[in-house]
Amino acid sequence: MGRVAGKVALVTGAASGLGRATAIRLAEEGARVMVTDWExxxxxxxxxxxxxxxxxxxxRHQxxxxxxxxxxTIDEIIATWGRLDVLVNNAAVIIAKSIRDTTLKDWRWQNSIALxxxxxxxxxxxxxxxKSGGGSIINISSIAGIIGLDRSAAYCAAKGGVRLLTKAAAAEFARLKNGVRVNSVHPGVIRTPGVEKTIRKYGGTDKEAKVRASFEAMSPLGELGEPSDIANGVLYLASDESKYMHGAELVIDAGFSAVR
Ligand SMILES: NC(=O)c1ccc[n+]([C@@H]2O[C@H](COP(=O)([O-])OP(=O)(O)OC[C@H]3O[C@@H](n4cnc5c(N)ncnc54)[C@H](O)[C@@H]3O)[C@@H](O)[C@H]2O)c1
Structure with missing residues (x-):
């Protein structure tokens, strides 16, 4: 208890999945949390x-x-709690289409949210x-921000952008010595409503079994990850335990990107 006690955190996309698990985990460890989502x-x-x-x-709707x-949203946090110490940029959507099928509208929608x-x-x-004397920003990218995935060009571009935006921000904040740390997190396949929905879309068909098997094949440890696996990584980056981490990428993917 208390690993982020006294801190004020904002978690975007916290109505579901990893955002919800992260908001709950930060609150369990003492943070006051602004939960935002468009749901x-x-x-x-x-x-x-x-x-x-x-x-x-x-x-707050956002x-x-x-x-x-x-x-x-930032104005409301400052009016409510007077400071911001932790920001988890988690909200995203995924367009899983081939480049041929991706319209420019799809591309722009994907990037308008996720990047x-x-x-x-x-x-x-x-x-x-x-203004609060520093803080920690955690950008949720993906293994799709490190390696290319088939039928995910727009998503990979957004998540790869998040990875290097994080490093560029780290360089700038280091020059400014503003006390703000920024790191990215790269989940593998985690069992969230978003992932379950994708599998269920093919409910009862051969394709469902294939999609489930292809997700499981992305976990060298054999099982899909749990939202808490990511929330615990974010908690570490949010806390002062990670005070020497800046511009880094925390990969939590059961080894997929290392061994493929
Ligand atoms: N689950 C995985 O396997 C996995 C793997 C790698 C990366 N990620 C990343 O983790 C993050 C969370 O994914 P998840 O699996 O929990 O997804 P999810 O779909 O379960 O949750 C995403 C949340 O973001 C919200 N959201 C979407 N667009 C928004 C917008 N414009 N404004 C505000 N809220 C918005 C949704 O309403 C939803 O509540 C995403 O950035 C995703 O790309 C997830």
């Missing part, structure tokens, strides 16, 4: 789960691709953290 019901449920366990959290909503959304978070989150 209000799931976001409110995350807050109920945190409060039910004795933690402190609020929900579309991470909107610059105005980023500014308003522009992270850029805006880094920009406005950093400005708020500088």
């Amino acid at each position: 209000d019901r799931g976001g409110a449920e995350t807050v109920d789960l945190i409060k039910g366990a004795g933690g402190e959290a609020r929900f 579309d991470v691709s909107s610059e105005e909503e980023w500014q308003a 522009d959304g992270v850029f805006l978070g880094v920009k406005y989150g950093c400005a708020a953290m500088e």
